[in-house]
Each structure stands twice: as C-alpha cells, then as structure tokens.
Amino acid sequence: MNNKNILAGIALIAGVAVSSMAFAATNGEKPVHPKQGWPHEKVIGAHYDRQAAQRGFQIYREACHSCHSLNFVSFRQLEGIGFSEPEIKAIAASFTVMGEPDMETGDVKERPGQPFDYIPSTFANPEAAAASNNGAIPPDLSLMVKARPGGASYLYSILTGYREPTAEELKHVPGGKIPDGGHFNPYKAGHVIAMPPPLMDGLITYTEGQPPATVEQMAYDVSTFLAWAAEPKLEQRKSMGFVVVVFLLILTGLLFWSYKRISKQVLGH
Amino acid sequence: MHSTRPFEPKNGFVKWFDRQLPLFSVLHGALVSYPTPKNLNYWWSFGSLAALMLGVQIITGIILAMHYTPHTAMAFASVEHIMRDVNYGWLLRYVHANGASFFFIVVYIHIFRGLYYGSYKAPRELLWMLGLVIYLLMMATAFMGYVLPWGQMSFWGATVITNLFSAIPFIGTDLVTLLWGGFSVDNPTLNRFFSLHFLLPFVIAGVAILHIWALHIPGSNNPLGIDVKGPQDQIDFHPYHTAKDAFMVSLLLLVFFAMVFFAPNTLGHPDNYIQADPLVTPAHIVPEWYYLPFYAILRSIPDKLLGVVAMFAAILILFALPWLDRCKVRSGTFRPIFKQFYWLLVIDVIVLGVVGAKPAEGVWLIVGRIATAYYFFHFLILLPILSKVEKTRPLPESISQAVLAKHA
Ligand code: HEM
Numbered sequence: 001m002n003n004k005n006i007l008a009g010i011a012l013i014a015g016v017a018v019s020s021m022a023f024a025a026t027n028g029e030k031p032v033h034p035k036q037g038w039p040h041e042k043v044i045g046a047h048y049d050r051q052a053a054q055r056g057f058q059i060y061r062e063a064c065h066s067c068h069s070l071n072f073v074s075f076r077q078l079e080g081i082g083f084s085e086p087e088i089k090a091i092a093a094s095f096t097v098m099g100e101p102d103m104e105t106g107d108v109k110e111r112p113g114q115p116f117d118y119i120p121s122t123f124a125n126p127e128a129a130a131a132s133n134n135g136a137i138p139p140d141l142s143l144m145v146k147a148r149p150g151g152a153s154y155l156y157s158i159l160t161g162y163r164e165p166t167a168e169e170l171k172h173v174p175g176g177k178i179p180d181g182g183h184f185n186p187y188k189a190g191h192v193i194a195m196p197p198p199l200m201d202g203l204i205t206y207t208e209g210q211p212p213a214t215v216e217q218m219a220y221d222v223s224t225f226l227a228w229a230a231e232p233k234l235e236q237r238k239s240m241g242f243v244v245v246v247f248l249l250i251l252t253g254l255l256f257w258s259y260k261r262i263s264k265q266v267l268g269h
Numbered sequence: 270m271h272s273t274r275p276f277e278p279k280n281g282f283v284k285w286f287d288r289q290l291p292l293f294s295v296l297h298g299a300l301v302s303y304p305t306p307k308n309l310n311y312w313w314s315f316g317s318l319a320a321l322m323l324g325v326q327i328i329t330g331i332i333l334a335m336h337y338t339p340h341t342a343m344a345f346a347s348v349e350h351i352m353r354d355v356n357y358g359w360l361l362r363y364v365h366a367n368g369a370s371f372f373f374i375v376v377y378i379h380i381f382r383g384l385y386y387g388s389y390k391a392p393r394e395l396l397w398m399l400g401l402v403i404y405l406l407m408m409a410t411a412f413m414g415y416v417l418p419w420g421q422m423s424f425w426g427a428t429v430i431t432n433l434f435s436a437i438p439f440i441g442t443d444l445v446t447l448l449w450g451g452f453s454v455d456n457p458t459l460n461r462f463f464s465l466h467f468l469l470p471f472v473i474a475g476v477a478i479l480h481i482w483a484l485h486i487p488g489s490n491n492p493l494g495i496d497v498k499g500p501q502d503q504i505d506f507h508p509y510h511t512a513k514d515a516f517m518v519s520l521l522l523l524v525f526f527a528m529v530f531f532a533p534n535t536l537g538h539p540d541n542y543i544q545a546d547p548l549v550t551p552a553h554i555v556p557e558w559y560y561l562p563f564y565a566i567l568r569s570i571p572d573k574l575l576g577v578v579a580m581f582a583a584i585l586i587l588f589a590l591p592w593l594d595r596c597k598v599r600s601g602t603f604r605p606i607f608k609q610f611y612w613l614l615v616i617d618v619i620v621l622g623v624v625g626a627k628p629a630e631g632v633w634l635i636v637g638r639i640a641t642a643y644y645f646f647h648f649l650i651l652l653p654i655l656s657k658v659e660k661t662r663p664l665p666e667s668i669s670q671a672v673l674a675k676h677a
Contacts, residue, residue, distance in 0.1 A: 241530020
C-alpha cells in the first residue's frame with residue numbers, strides 16, 4: 001500500500017476520533033461564547049492573569065461563596081495566584097473553620113483558619129444547600145472550568161448571559177415558560193438555570209487602581225480565578241511541555257539521520 | 270548478513286549466568302540477532318511501539334496506585350490530590366490517561382497493518398490470535414481503569430456496560446450482581462475493578478511475551494507477503510531495526526507529549542470532572558473513543574441480547590479470520606480487489622466510531638445499521654468469496670530481488 005494513502009488514512013482516523021469526542025462533549029448544540037482567547041489558553045507563554053485571578057478570588061468570596069463551595073482549594077495554594085504569605089495568613093484567619101477535638105474534653109470548637117486549611121463551605125451538607133436554594137444544589141466550583149465544554153469561556157457566558165427570552169426562545173424552553181425559581185440563560189443546557197444572576201454592576205468594591213467592577217469585568221475575573229482553581233499546575237505544565245517538545249523535535253531529527261546512515265551501511269540504501 | 274551471529278559473551282558473569290539460565294541468549298536472539306526480512310516498512314515498528322506504551326502504562330500506573338484510594342467516598346478526591354499535591358502527580362495522571370488512548374491508537378494501527386498484509390495467515394494464525402487476546406484484555410483493562418476516578422462518566426459508563434451482561438439468558442442477572450458485588454455499581458465494584466485493573470496489565474505483559482515468542486518461530490511477515498528464501502533476504506534486528514524503532518519511538522513520544530502537555534483533556538469527557546452521583550444521569554453517556562465502533566454495533570440492533578451478541582461477535586469473528594480469508598497471497602499489494610475493500614473496511618470502522626458517539630436516533634441509527642451490516646458482510650461473505658474468485662497479481666521472485674529492483 002502506498003505511504004501517502006496510509007498517511008491520509010491515519011490522519012482521517014485521528015481527526016475523526018478527536019472531532020467525534022468533541023461532538024459527544026457538546027452533544028450537538030454549539031453555543032458561541034462571546035469571550036474567547038484567555039491568556040491561560042495560549043500554547044506558548046500560557047499564564048493566569050494574576051491581577052484578574054486575585055480580584056476573582058475577592059468576587060468568589062463575596063458573591064459566590066455563600067452558595068458554592070470550593071472544596072479542593074486550600075488557603076496555602078492561593079500562593080499560586082500571587083498572594084504573599086502574610087496575605088494568605090490574613091485571608092485564612094478571616095474565615096472560621098471547625099477546629100480539632102480539644103485534648104481534655106473532646107469538644108470541637110470553631111477557630112480562625114490557618115493556611116493549611118481548605119476553604120470551608122457555607123453549608124454543612126448538600127441537603128442544607130438545597131434547602132436554601134429552592135431545591136437546587138449549587139455545585140462545587142473547584143473543577144467547574146474543566147467540567148463544562150468551553151471552560152472559562154462557558155463560565156463567562158453563563159455569568160453575563162442572563163436576559164429576558166424572546167417569544168421564539170421561550171417556545172424552546174421545556175413547558176413553554178420559565179418555572180418558579182428558574183432564570184433564562186441561553187448558554188445553560190435547557191436554557192433555564194436555577195441560579196439567580198449572581199453579578200450586578202458595582203456589586204463588588206475593588207481596591208484603588210483596579211478597573212471598574214462591571215458585570216463583564218467581574219465575570220472575566222472570577223472565571224480566571226476558577227480556571228486557576230481547576231488547573232493550578234497549568235503554567236508549569238505548558239512551560240515544561242515546550243522544553244520537552246523542542247527536545248523531542250531535535251532528538252527525532254537526530255535519530256532519523258542516524259537511522260538513515262545505518263540503513264545506508266547495512267542495506268546499501 | 271543473516272543471524273549466523275552467535276551469542277558469544279565476553280563478560281565472565283554473563284557467561285556463568287547464561288550457562289545456567291540462557292536469559293541473555295534469549296534477549297540477544299530477540300533484540301540483536303533476530304533475522305528480519307529486509308523490506309519491512311515503518312508499519313512494522315508499531316509492535317515495538319505497543320510494547321513501549323505497555324511499559325509506560327505499567328510504570329505510571331504503579332506510581333498512581335501509591336496515591337490513589339479505591340473508595341467511593343474518596344476516589345475522586347484522591348485523584349484531585351494527585352493532580353494538586355503529589356509532586357508531578359498531574360504529569361503522571363495525564364501520561365497514564367492519554368497513554369491508554371495512544372496505546373489503542375498504536376494497537377489499532379498494528380492490527381490494521383496485519384489486516385492489510387495478511388499477517389494473520391499461515392503460519393502465523395496463533396500469533397494473530399494471541400494478539401487478539403491482548404486486545405480483549407486491553408479493552409477490559411481500560412474499561413475498569415476509566416471507572417477508577419469515580420466521575421460521572423466513570424459511574425454511568427460502568428453502569429451501562431455492566432448492565433449489558435444482564436441480557437444473557439438465565440444467568441444474566443446473577444452475573445451482573447457478581448460483577449457489581451451488590452445490587453448496583455458501588456464501593457465493592459470500585460474495589461474489584463481497582464484490583465483487576467492492577468492485575469490485567471501484567472497478564473497482558475505475559476501474553477505479549479507469548480505473542481513475541483510465536484512471532485520468532487515463523488519470523489516476521491513483510492510488505493510483499495512472500496516467504497524469506499534465504500539469508501540474502503534478511504537483516505539482523507540490530508543495528509538496523511534498533512535504529513529505526515528508536516526513531517519511531519521518538520516520533521511517537523513527540524506527538525504523545527504534545528498531547529499530554531498541551532491538550533491533556535481533549536480525549537476525555539468533561540463530565541468526568543464531576544464526582545459520580547447515582548441520582549443524576551448525564552444527558553448522553555458515551556464510552557471512551559476506542560470502544561465507539563463496538564458501541565455503535567451494539568446500539569444498531571434493536572434487541573438487547575442480540576446487540577450484545579453482535580458486539581462481541583464483531584471482535585470474536587477476527588479469531589476466525591485466518592480461515593475466512595483463504596487466499597494464498599498474503600499481501601494486499603497483490604490483491605487488487607481486496608485492496609479496495611480493505612480501505613472500505615477502514616472507512617466503515619471510522620464511520621461506526623462516529624456513529625457510536627451520536628445519540629442512537631434518526632439518520633445516525635440508519636447509518637449505524639448499514640455500517641454494522643457491512644462490517645459483518647466484509648468478514649463473513651466478502652473475504653471467503655474473494656479468496657476463491659480474485660485474480661491476484663504476480664508475486665516477485667524473492668524479497669532481495671524486489672528490493673534490488675526498487676533501488677536500482
Ligand atoms: C500489548 C500489545 C501488543 C504488543 C506489545 C505487540 C508486540 C508485537 C511486536 C513487538 C511484534 C513484532 C513487530 C511487528 O511486526 O510489528 C508484533 C507482531 C505482530 N502482532 Fe503484535 N503486539 C501487541 C498487540 C497485537 C494485537 C492486538 C494484534 C492483533 C490482533 C497483534 C498482531 C500481530 C501480528 C499479526 C504480528 C506479526 C506481524 C507480521 O510479521 O507481519 N499484536 N507484535
């Protein structure tokens with residue numbers, strides 16, 4: 001069989017495999033996200049926008065934490081978005097966590113957080129969370145960016161996408177009307193989301209010198225923060241990947257050359 | 270230039286050892302002096318690449334197992350612990366997850382190489398069947414591995430696939446209870462899957478050794494599909510193939526690591542970053558890409574039991590291939606009609622893969638049924654008929670002659 005044929009075949013197999021997975025992931029409907037191209041999605045020089053991520057943490061804390069946990073993030077890890085040690089100590093101490101059993105009495109008391117603690121959740125259990133949210137459980141946000149096709153762009157779209165539906169759009173909502181406690185959001189699967197719009201212009205007061213807290217700015221910031229929370233090793237991964245790929249490119253070239261030389265010696269061609 | 274190169278160790282220890290247990294002789298025979306046909310092309314490197322991927326999976330898997338917890342309440346968190354706290358844990362996990370996909374890519378190429386060049390024909394039937402045993406073991410291993418992170422797709426994929434066995438008459442329900450270790454996919458299921466996922470790669474390694482042993486008896490087939498006539502047709506494995514395979518290993522690693530470092534989640538499903546929840550069913554439950562053709566066959570048949578039978582038959586039929594295709598000419602290069610249908614089969618399997626990822630309805634169901642029908646038609650009807658009626662092209666005199674002619 002001629003090599004060109006085969007290569008085309010392989011390319012086809014690989015292409016179809018990858019694209020069919022992508023299709024499976026978006027199950028057919030492909031929303032176009034208004035915000036594309038994040039600094040952390042770059043191939044070379046990928047990084048999290050530190051300033052945005054720090055503002056994003058502030059938003060998470062003030063506007064999302066009351067409903068959503070962030071179970072896989074400890075205070076100590078916030079170093080990853082550029083908080084200093086004293087800042088982390090102060091942030092941790094401003095949260096109250098359950099302490100360890102008292103050595104004498106066995107009582108468990110609350111205490112201020114320490115850097116090694118994980119960010120405590122507002123609700124004791126999913127039932128309590130559902131009870132305060134019309135029966136809908138606000139999902140943990142630690143891995144949200146990796147758990148939805150579109151990643152950070154999807155989060156941005158959800159947060160900025162709330163609006164009144166057109167009559168046409170309303171027809172596609174199951175039941176033809178927005179149910180009680182539901183909100184129209186064209187980016188959510190099924191177009192109805194149980195979360196009330198969490199952001200409003202000026203909801204958060206950023207510190208001096210930061211951009212104005214518009215919904216778009218806040219959505220960008222908190223999505224950046226949550227992207228980091230989902231994949232804190234991304235910068236290390238991509239910068240290491242660059243070195244590995246360049247190394248392998250050179251090695252592959254050298255090995256090809258040495259193979260050709262050996263072939264000449266032992267086969268004569 | 271053939272393997273009259275005997276093994277003559279100089280080192281005293283090696284001499285002493287080899288006298289009592291000829292391990293070094295065997296390795297020398299396999300990796301240095303193994304005589305191969307002169308005309309092997311790059312597709313013959315994929316056996317070595319498969320061995321490499323098996324090694325990668327075993328090494329990364331053992332280290333992952335040191336940090337992983339097989340318990341429904343802790344499995345998901347322990348994987349995140351690996352991703353966040355274990356030194357280079359993210360790298361281990363992404364290599365292992367993508368390694369499974371690349372292992373399948375390599376093995377699929379390896380199998381389709383065999384299908385084109387007739388490597389399954391005498392005297393290599395047993396070698397072919399041992400390969401298929403490896404392939405079945407790989408499917409089982411990868412399936413159970415995907416359950417371990419205990420995400421939504423882990424749980425629901427396991428539920429759907431294990432439930433298939435309930436279609437077996439009489440013993441089905443009991444068999445499923447036995448698989449689960451209870452009445453649903455739960456902690457006992459996770460525990461036994463972890464145990465078996467740890468075990469099976471070593472079984473694969475064992476069968477791979479038999480596979481290579483069975484290769485070394487008749488020796489490798491080659492792109493012309495004709496027998497070796499003498500030493501002038503052959504070349505020692507080392508240094509020619511060691512150099513060639515080293516290049517191919519490096520090329521594979523280049524593509525592999527580009528994926529691991531820059532797009533590690535592309536082949537995965539986002540839902541698997543949501544912890545398993547028996548009360549929430551995902552909108553679409555899709556298996557990993559390497560099962561999709563078989564999943565499509567399963568769903569193209571309206572009856573559950575027959576669907577399961579067809580799915581397994583699609584693989585088992587390959588065991589009978591040496592007797593279904595009785596054409597004496599091995600290589601597709603000299604079989605003008607077979608060659609066309611070979612590529613049709615390749616396209617058919619790709620189409621089945623695409624259909625497997627779609628919801629089983631509307632046009633996809635129809636396409637799936639046609640593709641399934643062709644798959645069975647190809648092996649059960651077309652190949653037996655072709656081997657009787659096809660007029661093959663004349664074969665070259667010998668390998669060395671063909672090589673000389675090509676490079677004249
Ligand atoms: C763990 C997985 C496997 C490993 C490590 C492996 C390894 C190898 C190696 C090293 C060779 C010699 C080099 C070559 O011809 O490519 C080989 C040959 C072969 N393998 Fe595999 N293999 C695996 C799976 C399979 C499977 C799944 C099949 C088919 C169902 C298969 C069928 C064959 C055949 C027919 C040959 C002889 C090819 C020829 O001489 O034309 N192998 N294998």
